[in-house]
Amino acid sequence: MKLVFAIVNNEDGNLVMRELNKAGFSVTKMASTGGFLRAGNTTLLVGTTEEEVQTVVDVISKHSMKRRQVVFTPEPYLGGAMDYTTYPEEIETGGATIFVVDVERFEKV
Amino acid sequence: MKLVFAIVNNEDGNLVMRELNKAGFSVTKMASTGGFLRAGNTTLLVGTTEEEVQTVVDVISKHSMKRRQVVFTPEPYLGGAMDYTTYPEEIETGGATIFVVDVERFEKV
Amino acid sequence: MKLVFAIVNNEDGNLVMRELNKAGFSVTKMASTGGFLRAGNTTLLVGTTEEEVQTVVDVISKHSMKRRQVVFTPEPYLGGAMDYTTYPEEIETGGATIFVVDVERFEKV
Numbered sequence: 001m002k003l004v005f006a007i008v009n010n011e012d013g014n015l016v017m018r019e020l021n022k023a024g025f026s027v028t029k030m031a032s033t034g035g036f037l038r039a040g041n042t043t044l045l046v047g048t049t050e051e052e053v054q055t056v057v058d059v060i061s062k063h064s065m066k067r068r069q070v071v072f073t074p075e076p077y078l079g080g081a082m083d084y085t086t087y088p089e090e091i092e093t094g095g096a097t098i099f100v101v102d103v104e105r106f107e108k109v
Numbered sequence: 110m111k112l113v114f115a116i117v118n119n120e121d122g123n124l125v126m127r128e129l130n131k132a133g134f135s136v137t138k139m140a141s142t143g144g145f146l147r148a149g150n151t152t153l154l155v156g157t158t159e160e161e162v163q164t165v166v167d168v169i170s171k172h173s174m175k176r177r178q179v180v181f182t183p184e185p186y187l188g189g190a191m192d193y194t195t196y197p198e199e200i201e202t203g204g205a206t207i208f209v210v211d212v213e214r215f216e217k218v
Numbered sequence: 219m220k221l222v223f224a225i226v227n228n229e230d231g232n233l234v235m236r237e238l239n240k241a242g243f244s245v246t247k248m249a250s251t252g253g254f255l256r257a258g259n260t261t262l263l264v265g266t267t268e269e270e271v272q273t274v275v276d277v278i279s280k281h282s283m284k285r286r287q288v289v290f291t292p293e294p295y296l297g298g299a300m301d302y303t304t305y306p307e308e309i310e311t312g313g314a315t316i317f318v319v320d321v322e323r324f325e326k327v
């Protein structure tokens with residue numbers, strides 16, 4: 001048994017979940033926040049068999065779109081205590097960040 | 110050290126947590142949502158020793174009740190893009206879904 | 219690859235996250251609740267390489283402060299069904315509780 005943790009954009013979360021359910025998987029969703037952009041995102045938990053992990057990864061990738069985003073990054077530590085200079089920076093976000101963890105014991109009670 | 114992830118019904122969450130605390134365990138609770146029913150549920154994290162995992166599983170099982178529930182499942186993909194036929198379906202929910210994961214390193218700082 | 223779960227106080231959460239980001243780490247934050255005190259706290263997820271785990275642990279420890287706190291612990295089971303005697307108890311909280319879990323597979327899609 002494996003436990004898949006997938007962090008996806010809020011815009012992609014519901015579609016990814018629905019597609020996983022359609023493919024027969026059970027998913028638990030948690031609201032989360034990205035540390036860097038401080039934007040709300042979605043953390044999905046999918047417990048599944050070792051053989052099905054690839055399918056889960058494929059479904060998630062297919063339905064979460066990478067996007068380029070311009071953000072204004074504050075650099076409060078560059079000048080001194082009160083320096084709040086910001087500058088535009090283009091970063092790539094979206095897509096999904098997926099961690100697959102081994103499950104030693106699985107119980108449905 | 111092991112980390113137990115347990116997804117339980119919202120109605121059972123507080124009782125399960127209180128019983129785990131009474132038995133001497135520390136628990137962290139997170140609000141979550143089930144992908145299929147889109148209902149709020151509760152994800153509990155319990156870090157404990159290998160010897161105590163069985164006790165954690167027993168406490169969780171004892172205090173989370175399985176229940177049968179009728180849901181109306183939309184099947185939007187059966188007829189075509191705008192087909193929203195729904196039909197009643199009885200599913201079993203409640204109880205608890207438990208994943209036990211090995212912890213390589215545990216720190217209390 | 220490793221996945222670090224760190225439960226920290228709400229007061230420390232944002233600082234710990236910012237310091238992890240400054241050190242080059244990506245962090246996902248989830249709102250959580252401690253089972254015993256029923257107080258909101260913060261659960262951080264940090265996926266990182268095996269070599270960097272120590273740095274993550276150091277950054278978290280450095281920026282989450284242990285504190286002593288007096289709580290009034292209800293003991294509803296001591297006298298009988300309606301016994302709600304409470305008494306003050308000093309407990310140590312804060313700091314951080316950290317679990318490091320092995321990641322079998324890591325994908326950024």
Ligand SMILES: Nc1ncnc2c1ncn2[C@@H]1O[C@@H]2COP(=O)(O)O[C@H]3[C@@H](O)[C@H](n4cnc5c(N)ncnc54)O[C@@H]3COP(=O)(O)O[C@H]2[C@H]1O
Nearest residue numbers: 007034035036037093097239242243244245246263264265
């Ligand atoms: N310390 C840092 N310095 C410079 N740039 C940084 C940075 N941390 C993140 N970024 C950039 O900002 C984007 C948003 O990161 P955020 O932390 O808000 O939101 C992240 C975070 O919530 C989660 N995530 C990604 N990698 C993670 C990891 N290794 N551990 C935990 N969460 C991760 O997935 C979201 C999207 O990540 P993604 O990599 O696609 O996109 C990231 C990345 O392009």
Ligand SMILES: Nc1ncnc2c1ncn2[C@@H]1O[C@@H]2COP(=O)(O)O[C@H]3[C@@H](O)[C@H](n4cnc5c(N)ncnc54)O[C@@H]3COP(=O)(O)O[C@H]2[C@H]1O
Nearest residue numbers: 021024025026027028045046047116143144145146202206
């Ligand atoms: N392997 C797993 N990985 C991650 N989370 C898991 C999981 N197994 C269970 N869960 C979590 O536990 C809740 C209750 O699952 P249960 O299997 O008892 O009860 C389920 C099951 O009887 C049924 N169900 C779930 N997914 C289904 C699917 N793809 N097709 C048909 N029925 C499904 O609907 C009930 C409610 O499901 P819902 O998703 O709302 O809520 C699920 C989900 O949040």
Ligand SMILES: Nc1ncnc2c1ncn2[C@@H]1O[C@@H]2COP(=O)(O)O[C@H]3[C@@H](O)[C@H](n4cnc5c(N)ncnc54)O[C@@H]3COP(=O)(O)O[C@H]2[C@H]1O
Nearest residue numbers: 130133134135136137154155156225252253254255311315
């Ligand atoms: N092994 C573990 N597994 C999962 N989560 C864990 C954990 N160890 C700690 N945590 C999380 O970290 C928070 C702070 O724990 P700490 O041990 O510093 O501080 C704890 C501890 O000093 C005490 N405590 C916790 N559980 C207890 C119990 N069953 N009996 C007596 N005291 C307890 O009350 C403080 C607050 O606990 P609370 O549950 O509200 O909040 C806990 C919980 O959310």
